[in-house]
Amino acid sequence: MKFHKTSLQDVALIEMTPFGDNRGWFARSFCMKEFAENNLEVSYPQHNTGYSKTKGTVRGMHFQVDPHYEVKVVRALQGAVHDIIVDMRPHSSTYLKWEGFDLSFENGRQLYVPRGFAHGYQTLVDDTQVSYLCSAMYVPDSNGGYRHDDPAFGLKWPLPVSEMSDKDKAWPDFVAPEKSGVKPSSMPVRF
Numbered sequence: 001m002k003f004h005k006t007s008l009q010d011v012a013l014i015e016m017t018p019f020g021d022n023r024g025w026f027a028r029s030f031c032m033k034e035f036a037e038n039n040l041e042v043s044y045p046q047h048n049t050g051y052s053k054t055k056g057t058v059r060g061m062h063f064q065v066d067p068h069y070e071v072k073v074v075r076a077l078q079g080a081v082h083d084i085i086v087d088m089r090p091h092s093s094t095y096l097k098w099e100g101f102d103l104s105f106e107n108g109r110q111l112y113v114p115r116g117f118a119h120g121y122q123t124l125v126d127d128t129q130v131s132y133l134c135s136a137m138y139v140p141d142s143n144g145g146y147r148h149d150d151p152a153f154g155l156k157w158p159l160p161v162s163e164m165s166d167k168d169k170a171w172p173d174f175v176a177p178e179k180s181g182v183k184p185s186s187m188p189v190r191f
C-alpha cells in the first residue's frame, strides 16, 4: 500500500497495490502492520457500508463527538464519490480547512479521516457503495453534523444535489467558538 500526505494535517490518501492476473486482481485494503508503520489507527470495531441509488446524493457532514470521536477509512466499493472532510480540531494547523478527494472503484483510493474531522460525500454516478472502517462504535447521542452548504466552510460540490436526508438538511449553522465565545459540546473535539 502507498500512503500519501494531503493538505490537511494527519490525513492520508491510501493507494492499494494490486497484483493483477488473468482472473482480475488482488490487493490488501487494510494491513495492521503497514498502518502502524505509518502511525495510523489499527483498531476498527465497526465496518459500515452505505449504498446510494442516485448520482448527486449527498451524505454529511458527520462526526461523533469526543469521547466517541472516530477515525474513518473510506473507499468506494462500487461507483464513485467526491469525498470532503473539514478539520474541526481547534488546535490543528489546518483548523477549519477542507479538502475534497475523488474515491472510486476504479482508482481504489482510501481516505484516512482522523478523529475530529467532519466527513461527507457526494455520489458521482448512480448505484454507488461506500464502505468505511470506524475506530469507534456508533453512539446515536454522540452524532453531530454540519450542513453540506454551511457558509462557514464554503465547500465546493461537483454536482447539483439530487438526494439528501432530512437530518442532513437540518443541521444548525456552524459558529466558530473562538468568535462566539460559546464552547459547544457539539464540536467533534471539545474546546
Ligand SMILES: Cc1cn([C@H]2C[C@H](O)[C@@H](COP(=O)(O)OP(=O)(O)O[C@H]3O[C@@H](C)C(=O)[C@@H](O)[C@H]3O)O2)c(=O)[nH]c1=O
Binding pocket: 048, 050, 059, 060, 061, 062, 063, 072, 119, 120, 121, 138, 165, 167
Ligand atoms: C452511521 C450508522 C447509522 N445507523 C443507523 C441510523 C439510521 O437509522 C440509519 C441511517 O443513518 P444515517 O442517516 O446517519 O446514515 P448516513 O447519512 O449514511 O451516515 C453516514 O454518513 C457518512 C457521511 C459518514 O461519515 C458516516 O460516519 C455516517 O455518519 O442507520 C446505525 O445503526 N449505525 C451506524 O453506524
